Amino acid sequence: MEELRLGVIGGGNMATAILSGVIKKNVFPKDKITVSDKDTTKLEKIREMGCRTTENNQEVLKQSDIIVIAVKPQVIDAVLDELAGKTKDKCIVSIAAGISKKYIISKLSTDKVIRVMPNTPLLIGMGASALTGRGTIPEYIYEKAVSIFSAAGFVTQIEDEQMNEIIFLNGTSPAFFFRMAGAMVEAAKEQGIDEEKALQLAAKTMEGAANMLLSSGKTPAELTAQVTSPGGTTLAALTAFDEFRFEEMIREAAKRCTGRAYEIGR
Numbered sequence: 001m002e003e004l005r006l007g008v009i010g011g012g013n014m015a016t017a018i019l020s021g022v023i024k025k026n027v028f029p030k031d032k033i034t035v036s037d038k039d040t041t042k043l044e045k046i047r048e049m050g051c052r053t054t055e056n057n058q059e060v061l062k063q064s065d066i067i068v069i070a071v072k073p074q075v076i077d078a079v080l081d082e083l084a085g086k087t088k089d090k091c092i093v094s095i096a097a098g099i100s101k102k103y104i105i106s107k108l109s110t111d112k113v114i115r116v117m118p119n120t121p122l123l124i125g126m127g128a129s130a131l132t133g134r135g136t137i138p139e140y141i142y143e144k145a146v147s148i149f150s151a152a153g154f155v156t157q158i159e160d161e162q163m164n165e166i167i168f169l170n171g172t173s174p175a176f177f178f179r180m181a182g183a184m185v186e187a188a189k190e191q192g193i194d195e196e197k198a199l200q201l202a203a204k205t206m207e208g209a210a211n212m213l214l215s216s217g218k219t220p221a222e223l224t225a226q227v228t229s230p231g232g233t234t235l236a237a238l239t240a241f242d243e244f245r246f247e248e249m250i251r252e253a254a255k256r257c258t259g260r261a262y263e264i265g266r
């Protein structure tokens with residue numbers, strides 16, 4: 001069987017994050033990876049990673065079996081129009097927020113489409129990606145497409161109908177955690193703590209807390225209770241979470257995230 005080739009259309013932030021895992025784990029040899037971008041400055045970085053580059057999206061189509069579309073949802077139609085009717089026997093992977101699998105199938109006249117919601121931590125091999133199922137895609141091709149994302153972290157399968165609702169959980173949420181860490185560092189600085197130490201302590205605590213969520217078998221509420229001594233400091237801190245309606249803020253953030261996906265989506 002011929003070795004499968006990878007193409008990526010759009011060589012920005014997510015393409016770089018995805019390719020770093022693919023290259024590190026040798027999911028595809030570098031000479032079997034072709035990346036296109038209209039912006040040649042983006043291609044320089046990709047070339048430095050060892051991949052083949054082109055400004056021509058059609059060339060990616062020609063040189064690849066699995067093609068990841070990694071452009072913004074606002075410009076995806078131009079790319080889909082370029083590919084329309086020419087993707088027979090190709091597997092199309094879209095990471096565009098809000099753009100449904102149904103829509104891509106209707107534009108390309110192929111049902112060999114996988115929709116994925118990845119996140120930027122793929123860049124350091126600690127990503128979390130949600131993917132739609134195999135459909136009519138041959139199993140070995142689907143497995144290869146999944147390995148693009150599993151090479152750099154956790155993957156899980158979900159229905160296309162849930163893809164907009166999933167975005168806040170993994171695609172967008174790195175920004176929540178970065179904001180949280182930033183706010184903690186600012187608060188620490190106000191209390192005289194060194195900025196670098198504050199960031200290290202906050203980030204390491206996030207890492208430890210995340211690992212406890214994954215491995216302890218305890219719920220978030222149970223783990224919170226373990227930290228919260230009666231009459232203690234955590235209880236005092238959490239009264240601010242209640243007063244400023246933390247859970248309501250997160251619920252509203254999730255709603256707005258999903259709402260925006262439907263607004264920009266099709």
Ligand SMILES: NC(=O)C1=CN([C@@H]2O[C@H](COP(=O)(O)OP(=O)(O)OC[C@H]3O[C@@H](n4cnc5c(N)ncnc54)[C@H](O)[C@@H]3O)[C@@H](O)[C@H]2O)C=CC1
Pocket residue numbers: 009010011012013014015036037038039042057070071072073075078079095096097117118119120171172
């Ligand atoms: N940034 C993130 O954290 C995440 C982004 N996504 C999705 O990934 C996609 C890409 O996002 P980013 O990498 O952040 O954007 P980006 O702006 O960094 O990269 C997109 C690239 O596409 C190129 N491009 C634009 N039009 C093109 C065309 N017609 N042909 C070829 N290349 C073209 C741009 O020059 C740019 O380099 C978006 O659809 C977004 O919804 C999904 C999950 C997380």
Ligand SMILES: O=C(O)[C@@H]1CCC=N1
Pocket residue numbers: 097167171172
């Ligand atoms: O903000 C966005 O639209 C993209 C999708 C998920 C993360 N970034």
